[in-house]
Amino acid sequence: MAVSPLTLAPCPFFASASPAALQFAAAHMDVRHLRRREVLGDAAAPFAGLGVVLQGMVQAVDLTLDGKEVALMSVGPHEIFGHAGLLAQQPLALMWVAAGPSTSVAVMPRAQALQLTQFPELVLQVARLASQQVCDLLGWQKIQAIHPVGARVCAWLLHQGARSPELRLPTHAEMAWRLNTTRESVTRVLQKLLADGVLQRDGEVWHVAAPQALQEMARGGER
Structure with missing residues (x-):
């Protein structure tokens, strides 16, 4: 129909x-x-x-x-x-x-x-969407090379935050697979960022409240 x-x-x-x-x-x-x-x-x-x-x-x-x-x-x-x-x-x-x-x-x-x-x-729309998906996948691969896991998660949050001040995160399981880690590790990092005030959450929408702190952690610094 x-x-x-x-x-x-x-x-x-x-x-x-x-x-x-x-x-x-x-x-x-x-x-x-x-x-x-x-x-x-x-x-x-x-x-x-x-x-x-x-x-x-x-x-x-x-x-x-x-x-x-x-x-x-x-x-x-x-x-x-x-x-x-x-x-x-x-x-x-x-x-x-x-x-x-x-x-x-x-x-x-x-x-x-x-x-x-x-x-x-x-066809042009298909090409644009497919090209963006390739760029997104390359971005994921670049971030996967970052260590430790906490810095990797922070780097991805910065990458996403550059597009929009409002973050809508995938499931923790999906993030874990894409970032080559475990769901528990992703959850632990996000909980710490919330507790430290680096991130704020309003329902399904997340905000970076302390971008400088997030940048420092993405470089492997502790907070």
Whole structure:
């Protein structure tokens, strides 16, 4: 069942889309309502098209060689997912899982998603998003080289804070995997930063209250 173009309008990906492109996307998308931990597609045929999160959050999940589940990426409301694999010669098969109790997504099969290449403005958007994801991943890799773990977490907070004064952190488990440490270590560092007044928290939003102290700790200094 097709979705309304108005449903896709809040998504920045479609902000510059022509009426024809928006109509094509809406006509080839279906809405799926997912329960917490419900997988989009299945293990035999993981989702490989283009999706838009309408409500809630989805995560790209994979298993390490020792069988541990890791969240590779989180996608929130009005963000797209699946675009990184559309034009790749060897796309990575990802398992997309609902991360909230009430998640709704609009999804398009791969064949129709590839037809979006007919619309140059959408291809440019895919290229921009994919390029930013590459830069983000390189940023994570650079921060992973920092020791000790506390300095690594602080360096990542500074990196994120450079974009916006309001920080919305991923789960501690996701941060731990990306920073090559443990969830307990991430939690311990964040609790200390809160207790010392370096960070402040208002619900899901975090603020850097003492940027100079955070910079010192990112360089390995104690406080």
